[in-house]
């Protein structure tokens with residue numbers, strides 16, 4: 001048997017492609033959901049950590065530290081297999097989206113905090129001096145500048161979230177990896193696994209490149 | 224029409240154990256141009272930043288337009304105080320026009336159209352009508368500072384504070400900014416100006432205030448202050464700044 005029959009079997013690939021694509025669509029849905037929720041949660045956590053009063057602020061700090069310490073796989077298993085014992089039963093998608101979002105929010109929060117802190121103090125002062133409310137100061141002056149600063153690290157974090165979606169296969173979610181292993185078993189041939197690996201790379205490689213471009217552009221513009 | 228628009232009584236400000244302002248008494252009447260001079264670290268910036276509460280004072284009383292200002296005061300009073308910064312602090316992600324129009328829209332509830340009309344008028348007044356669509360980074364320092372002045376004026380404040388508005392500028396741009404400020408002084412706005420430009424102080428100020436070590440040491444008409452300074456600290460300060 002040649003390497004082509006074993007690992008790059010065209011016939012097997014074509015047969016299992018629909019299964020892989022359905023897995024891909026699940027993976028993308030999960031990834032995008034977690035990225036968006038993590039983004040919004042991270043922003044909220046960062047603002048709470050920076051500006052909220054005593055108890056809330058400590059809660060945000062504790063949340064950020066705890067969820068950056070826990071392995072995602074462990075969190076996922078706890079949510080999916082342990083929470084049902086206290087009556088909270090989530091679907092595989094719900095469990096995976098929760099685990100990924102909860103952790104991504106913690107990382108995003110630290111990224112946003114760094115971005116907000118990188119906005120010069122004079123910007124806050126100018127906004128105060130024209131009498132902007134705290135909310136307007138954030139939305140009109142600080143966040144637009146902070147978000148520009150954090151685009152590269154936030155994109156990096158999004159790539160990590162996308163990669164970590166593969167962990168969802170352990171809770172039997174029919175994502176790209178799970179479908180590929182399924183297809184491999186059906187076809188008794190590892191080609192679908194190779195196919196899945198290539199698809200992951202094809203999707204994430206442009207994003208990885210993009211981070212490089214952003215970073216270069218930011219470095220050129222200085223500030 | 225000569226009631227004080229700013230009243231400071233026994234104002235104290237400390238940073239940790241360091242006293243930056245000690246027992247400051249200062250009244251500024253409506254329409255008055257007060258110039259504050261003094262050596263570096265004497266508390267000039269701290270004083271004017273307390274007036275619009277960029278710094279919170281720890282003691283004494285500050286009354287602006289009849290309302291006490293402090294950490295929990297109504298923001299409405301503070302919108303009557305505009306400020307022009309040494310480092311301009313324009314918003315880099317907005318056009319010049321937006322920079323000027325933002326305050327009136329968000330704080331005075333004008334529509335964007337009304338606010339942009341006002342912004343255009345003010346930009347014309349500071350000689351920048353043709354720069355409205357540019358971003359701050361595309362302007363020279365002198366132009367940026369004139370935008371800073373237009374942005375402060377757009378709120379139609381009762382008092383304008385200037386913290387060394389020309390200190391960050393290349394020498395050839397100082398004149399254009401002072402020129403705008405001099406024009407402004409003629410319109411009857413109340414101005415409190417921290418500056419090292421003694422020529423400006425002499426020509427434009429109604430009153431010059433000299434600070435040293437967090438205290439208000441001497442004040443008076445510019446002719447007296449520069450002609451017959453009494454306090455030895457003022458004399459040596461003037462000698463130092465005027466000798467180069």
Ligand SMILES: Nc1ncnc2c1ncn2[C@@H]1O[C@H](COP(=O)(O)OP(=O)(O)OP(=O)(O)O)[C@@H](O)[C@H]1O
Pocket residue numbers: 238241243261262263264265266267268269270
């Ligand atoms: N945020 C701060 N924390 C600690 N000390 C400060 C702070 N701001 C000012 N000071 C101190 O307070 C004193 C007065 O500072 P201030 O900036 O008011 O002086 P200034 O007269 O404006 O000086 P310059 O001419 O250099 O601008 C200085 O000794 C300064 O070091």
Ligand SMILES: [Mg+2]
Pocket residue numbers: 267268269386387
């Ligand atoms: Mg100063």
